[in-house]
Amino acid sequence: xxxxxxxxxxxxxxxxxxxxxxxxxxxxxxxxxxxxxxxxxxxxxxxxxxxxxxxxxxxxxxxxxxxxxxxxxxxxxxxxxxxxxxxxxxxxxxxxxxxxxxxxxxxxxxxxxxxxxxxxxxxxxxxxxxxxxxxxxxxxxxxxxxxxxxxxxxxxxxxxxxxxxxxxxxxxxxxxxxxxxxxxxxxxxxxxxxxxxxxxxxxxxxxxxxxxxxxxxxxxxxxxxxxxxxxxxxxxxxxxxxxxxxxxxxxxxxxxxxxxxxxxxxxxxxxxxxxxxxxxxxxxxxxxxxxxxxxxxxxxxxxxxxxxxxxxxxxxxxxxxxxxxxxxxxxxxxxxxxxxxxxx
Amino acid sequence: xxxxxxxxxxxxxxxxxxxxxxxxxxxxxxxxxxxxxxxxxxxxxxxxxxxxxxxxxxxxxxxxxxxxxxxxxxxxxxxxxxxxxxxxxxxxxxxxxxxxxxxxxxxxxxxxxxxxxxxxxxxxxxxxxxxxxxxxxxxxxxxxxxxxxxxxxxxxxxxxxxxxxxxxxxxxxxxxxxxxxxxxxxxxxxxxxxxxxxxxxxxxxxxxxxxxxxxxxxxxxxxxxxxxxxxxxxxxxxxxxxxxxxxxxx
Numbered sequence: 001x002x003x004x005x006x007x008x009x010x011x012x013x014x015x016x017x018x019x020x021x022x023x024x025x026x027x028x029x030x031x032x033x034x035x036x037x038x039x040x041x042x043x044x045x046x047x048x049x050x051x052x053x054x055x056x057x058x059x060x061x062x063x064x065x066x067x068x069x070x071x072x073x074x075x076x077x078x079x080x081x082x083x084x085x086x087x088x089x090x091x092x093x094x095x096x097x098x099x100x101x102x103x104x105x106x107x108x109x110x111x112x113x114x115x116x117x118x119x120x121x122x123x124x125x126x127x128x129x130x131x132x133x134x135x136x137x138x139x140x141x142x143x144x145x146x147x148x149x150x151x152x153x154x155x156x157x158x159x160x161x162x163x164x165x166x167x168x169x170x171x172x173x174x175x176x177x178x179x180x181x182x183x184x185x186x187x188x189x190x191x192x193x194x195x196x197x198x199x200x201x202x203x204x205x206x207x208x209x210x211x212x213x214x215x216x217x218x219x220x221x222x223x224x225x226x227x228x229x230x231x232x233x234x235x236x237x238x239x240x241x242x243x244x245x246x247x248x249x250x251x252x253x254x255x256x257x258x259x260x261x262x263x264x265x266x267x268x269x270x271x272x273x274x275x276x277x278x279x280x281x282x283x284x285x286x287x288x289x290x291x292x293x294x295x296x297x298x299x300x301x302x303x304x305x306x307x308x309x310x311x312x313x314x315x316x317x318x319x320x321x322x323x324x325x326x327x328x329x330x331x332x333x334x335x336x337x338x339x340x341x342x343x344x
Numbered sequence: 345x346x347x348x349x350x351x352x353x354x355x356x357x358x359x360x361x362x363x364x365x366x367x368x369x370x371x372x373x374x375x376x377x378x379x380x381x382x383x384x385x386x387x388x389x390x391x392x393x394x395x396x397x398x399x400x401x402x403x404x405x406x407x408x409x410x411x412x413x414x415x416x417x418x419x420x421x422x423x424x425x426x427x428x429x430x431x432x433x434x435x436x437x438x439x440x441x442x443x444x445x446x447x448x449x450x451x452x453x454x455x456x457x458x459x460x461x462x463x464x465x466x467x468x469x470x471x472x473x474x475x476x477x478x479x480x481x482x483x484x485x486x487x488x489x490x491x492x493x494x495x496x497x498x499x500x501x502x503x504x505x506x507x508x509x510x511x512x513x514x515x516x517x518x519x520x521x522x523x524x525x526x527x528x529x530x531x532x533x534x535x536x537x538x539x540x541x542x543x544x545x546x547x548x549x550x551x552x553x554x555x556x557x558x559x560x561x562x563x564x565x566x567x568x569x570x571x572x573x574x575x576x577x578x579x580x581x582x583x584x585x586x587x588x589x590x591x592x593x594x
Contacts, residue, residue, distance in 0.1 A: 041480055118498040118526075121480035125488055125495040139489040166489035170481040245497065246527075247571070 026106065029183040031191075032219055035106035037120060037178060042171045044178065048158040052176030053334045055169065060144055061124075062090055062134035069127065069173070072099045075331050078262035079103065079180065085273030089133035096132075096237055098273035100258055101266040103182040103325065107220055113255045113271040114242045115226060124173045138166045145169065182261050182325035183219075190319070191219070197319065204316030207309055211285070214298045215257045221320065226254040227296045230289030234272055241271070252294050264321045278317060282310040386424065386453040386466065386546045389588070390417050390445040393553045399446035404553070414552060416506040417445035418492060419581070420471050420485070424455060426463035427537070434461045440472070442485040442492065443550075466546060470534040470582055471502025477526035499526045499570070502533065503581050505552065511562040519561050523578050525570025532574050534582035547588040554584040 026044055028035055055061065059068040072087045073079040079102035081087040087099045097113055111117040117126055127133040128141060145151040145164050152162040159168050189195035197205060208216075217223040226242040233239075233253065242251035255271045269275040275284065285303050289295070305313070325331070390397040392404040397414055404412045421441045426434040436455045444450045472486070477499050481488065492501045501524040508517045525532040540546055558580045567573050 038480070116497040118478045119480045122488075122493070122495075122498050125493065129495040137491075138495075139491065142489050165483050166487045167481040167483040170488065174481070247530075 026178065027181075028106075029181070029188070029219075032183070033107065036109050037106040042121065042174060044175055045158065047154075048172050048175045049179055050334070051154045051158040052172035052174065053331075054154060055173050056176050057333050060148070061128055061136060061141055063136045064090065066090060067134050069124070070333070072127070072133070073102050075328075076265065076326060077101075078182075078266040078326065080266045082265075083267065085268050087133075089127075089130070090135045093132040095130070096239065097271050098268065101262060102177060103180050103261060104220055104259060105180065106178050107224070109224055110256070114245050115256055116245050120177060121167075121170045121174045123177075124170055138169070142166055142169060180325075180331060182322045184324045185261065185322040186319040187316075188219075188322075198315070200312050200315045201319050202316075203309075204312035204314070205319075207305070207313050208316050211303050211305070212313075215296070216260050221260040222257045224257065226251065226256055228253045228255075228292065228294045229257075229285075230291070230295050230299050231270060231274070231284065232288070232290045234274065237272055239271060250294060253292065254294060260317060261320045262322055262326065264318050265326060278314045279310065282313060286310070382456060382458050382460070384426070384455045384457045384543070384546065386455060386548070387451050388421060388443050388453070388548045388550065389451055390443070391549045391551050391553075393551065397445045397552060398448065411510045412507060412553075412556065413509075414445070414505065414507040416504055417552060418505075419443055419503040419550070420469075420492065420500065421453070422469045422472055422476075424453070424466065424468045426457075426461070426540075427465040427467060428461075428463045430465075432467075433463055438484075439468075440476075440482075440485050442490055463540060463543060465537055465539050466548075467535065467537040470536060470585075471524065471532060471578070472500040472526070473533055474526040474531060476500075494522075494524065494569075497569070500524055502578065505555070509556065509561050509565075512565045513562060514565045519556075519565035520568065521559075521566075521577060522568050523574045523581065525574055527570065530570040530572065530575055532570065532578040534578050536582055536585055538585070538587045541587070541589060548585055549588050550581075551584050551586065555581055558583070 026035065026039055056069045056073075059065045059071070061068060067090050072081040072084075072089070074082055076082065081099040085098055086094050086096060088094045100113065105111075105120055108120070111120065111123045112126070117123050125138055128136050128138055142164050145155075151164065155164050155168060155172075156162040158172055161168070186195055186197075186201075190197050215223055215225070215227055215229070228241075231253075240252050242254040242256075243249070245251075263269075263278065267276055267278075269278075269281055275281050282305065285299070286305050287302075289299050289302065291300070392412065392414065395404065397417060399415065399417065404414075419442075421443055422439055424436045424439045424441075425432045434455075434457060441453055442450060476482070476486075486500070488495075492504065493499070494501060501522045503521065503523040505519075505521045507519060509519055510517055512519050523532055538548065559577050564573065564577070567577060
């Protein structure tokens with residue numbers, strides 16, 4: 001009897017050790033809330049992350065093999081479509097929205113500016129099948145991947161199965177995106193008491209907490225809600241935001257509150273990329289907010305800021321730039337991996 | 345023995361055991377056992393009136409004036425349960441089945457019933473429940489390559505039916521129904537409970553003729569997203585299922 005118990009305990013210890021040796025753990029920064037992504041359903045492993053990274057950078061996901069995820073989400077612009085108000089995809093077709101920055105996605109409950117996508121795993125399906133983006137379908141993508149020399153091997157390494165499925169393709173891409181964690185800006189060092197704000201940044205921080213944090217809530221700089229921040233409707237796009245998902249009039253003109261991390265690099269701003277500079281954004285919040293029935297209550301009364309105060313807020317926003325994230329070799333084009341895979 | 349040696353002696357066989365177990369659980373377990381009493385056979389046959397639908401050859405005439413051609417007919421049957429006097433006595437694990445009128449093998453579902461539990465009714469969902477719909481990527485019949493996932497807004501299409509009808513006032517007389525929706529107020533999932541007369545041979549039919557006539561395909565021919573119309577038509581789909589008493593439909 002005793003030996004049986006010992007055996008069981010030993011087995012358990014061994015099983016756990018085995019797991020962590022082969023699985024990569026997702027490290028949430030200290031003092032952040034728990035991620036909402038359910039890692040038990042898609043446990044991170046280094047091989048799967050590597051596969052996801054290869055897929056993210058591979059135009060094979062598009063109809064004519066010209067557009068990759070990275071075409072519209074490039075690392076140096078915080079995984080946005082750098083400098084493009086509306087992103088363009090295959091055959092230079094123009095979409096209707098600005099590509100959002102990709103980071104800290106493990107904390108996000110829904111995706112897209114209107115929350116149309118309910119799970120990070122399923123996100124990649126949208127651009128793959130959008131006729132203005134990659135204009136492909138997942139069934140054909142899987143067939144194309146299966147026909148390559150390298151991908152069946154990479155899928156085998158990642159999932160123990162060289163027969164490629166849609167689910168495995170999506171889970172791998174999701175794993176790579178989950179690793180895009182940005183938590184090493186100057187702001188974070190200040191919070192960890194490893195650095196101090198300049199006087200101007202500090203003033204900006206206090207103003208930010210007063211006027212902006214209700215929606216752009218620390219430490220992720222979003223409250224993950226859908227809100228109307230008073231932008232006038234662009235009559236050429238007529239984008240009603242969240243309304244198009246719920247068909248509920250109360251959701252008209254509400255968009256997901258974006259993070260402000262790496263905001264220095266993720267221009268242009270807003271769902272349609274209408275503002276090029278942060279000063280344009282502050283001008284909007286102080287002088288451009290349009291009253292309407294769904295306007296957020298925080299913005300019903302105009303925000304009053306002097307021009308110095310605006311500059312202070314911008315100085316603070318620049319402390320959200322995380323160079324280790326923007327230039328991390330772990331997130332860039334996987335040159336080595338592709339060469340290696342081609343070899344064996 | 346030194347403690348290290350003891351550990352080694354315990355662990356090395358354990359290691360093999362562990363690896364062996366892993367391998368075993370990765371292999372799909374066979375659904376049916378060799379003894380036919382340990383299983384339940386459930387067949388779901390797509391029909392048009394009294395005729396079976398097989399997509400390769402699916403032109404039908406009804407009355408004197410309604411010509412119908414069905415090009416796509418696919419739907420999810422999930423969460424299958426068996427009841428006795430209204431109480432669930434058996435349920436299938438990981439119960440998701442895509443019935444596709446183009447794939448005859450998809451009509452037959454085999455469910456283990458090791459203890460030969462008796463029952464008098466079967467219950468199942470038509471479509472995919474909302475919890476599953478927000479749980480990320482899944483394989484098997486739920487794999488997005490099956491063409492039953494809404495890529496631009498998430499969620500499964502519960503029921504797909506496409507074809508032509510001469511009554512249909514749309515372009516080329518085409519109709520196209522993609523019914524689904526996992527969020528209120530447009531939650532389209534339907535739950536059906538049907539009495540079972542012969543537990544050895546449960547055959548259900550989905551009658552496309554009933555669906556098309558009750559849904560009024562002449563004026564309602566395109567539903568492609570979750571909305572009130574999708575909810576209304578989903579109920580009609582549910583009412584187009586019936587138990588086949590003798591298994592003549594086969």
